[in-house]
Amino acid sequence: MLVDLDYFYAQVEERRDPSIKDKPVVVCVYSGRTEESGVVATANYIARKYGVNSGIPIVLAKKRLDGVDSVFIRMDHDYYKQVSDRIMVILKSGSDSFEQMGIDEAYLDISQRSGLSYQRAAEIARSIKGEIKDQEGLTCSVGVGPNKLVAKIASDVEKPDGLMVVKPEEVLQFLYPLPVDRVVGVGRKTSERLELMGIRTIGELVALDVQRLMEEFGDSLGTYLHNSSKGMDEDPIRERGDAESISRIATLKQDTRDIDLILQRADQLCLEVHERLLQRGLGFKVVAVIAVMEDLAIRSRSKTFEGATDDLGVLRRVVAELFGSLLENSNRKVRRAGVKVSNLVAAKKVQRELTSFF
DNA sequence: GTATGCTTTCGGC
């Protein structure tokens, strides 16, 4: 079963101030470059009727809502996280096993407690929806199915406040008419390539030879697409631990190729990443820098060490080196700069490795 | 060929 909190950030804002809930509500990520530069994180369904969807520039959203009484709100991530954490406790306790995907959705394995009865599964889903409504005043949409693939697609069909149950014997007819991009992992690029092959729906995909798919998309994606079209998915629901990487990225005041300007911002990001490392008591083996160029193309460079370290000086020096290398290999200006550490190692071990080195 | 590890890009939320 997949539980997806409806238009999450905007719904939380509606709960915080119910006077806005009959208007378009647009929750924004402001980049700080100009007064209104940034993108829409989430909008409520009223705003969506005006074409205001996640990811569009704020300026465009304002244009689409020109003359309409609407509310633009700065994203308050810490608050949404607190609400999310409480809901995830409810979801986890309602499952045999649990996998959180981002801040607003989670897969719940309820095989045991439902005894594989879809009647019983639907009751469990209704009960969980009720608990979230009672305890947090929020709605969610739930998809129930024989695996993650089907549950996810089912959750998308009826929303907001939806509940869709797809039994194993209904899977093929359920998927058949849906567009291919409902499958997780099929985004704009893959669906465009499928379109060129004359494939628009999952029903058209299932009719395609798996060999042909593997030639076009490679063995991995090819077999994945083939299996997905038949509603087959064996990916297990597994608890996720802490994040395996820590990153910060920020938009620069202006696009630039000036390494000093970039490093000035990157140094702040290093400090923040380092702070989060210390909080978790970790060292790192891999440092990466990410640059979003003026044309929004994304470039990255990374460096791997033999042993782990948690040294801020090392982080800053390597970040400087990597941005230098990145600029050498591009002639475009940088719009956004990011710093990431990964292959994280408990600080105890970092200490041991450092002392054993001397 | 297979296994493994590293770098970079892709795509979900």
Next chain:
DNA sequence: TTACGGCCGAAAGCATAC
């Protein structure tokens, strides 16, 4: 017509070792 965040994990692509 343009406009444009900040995270995260997974996969692709490549090199190396055996």
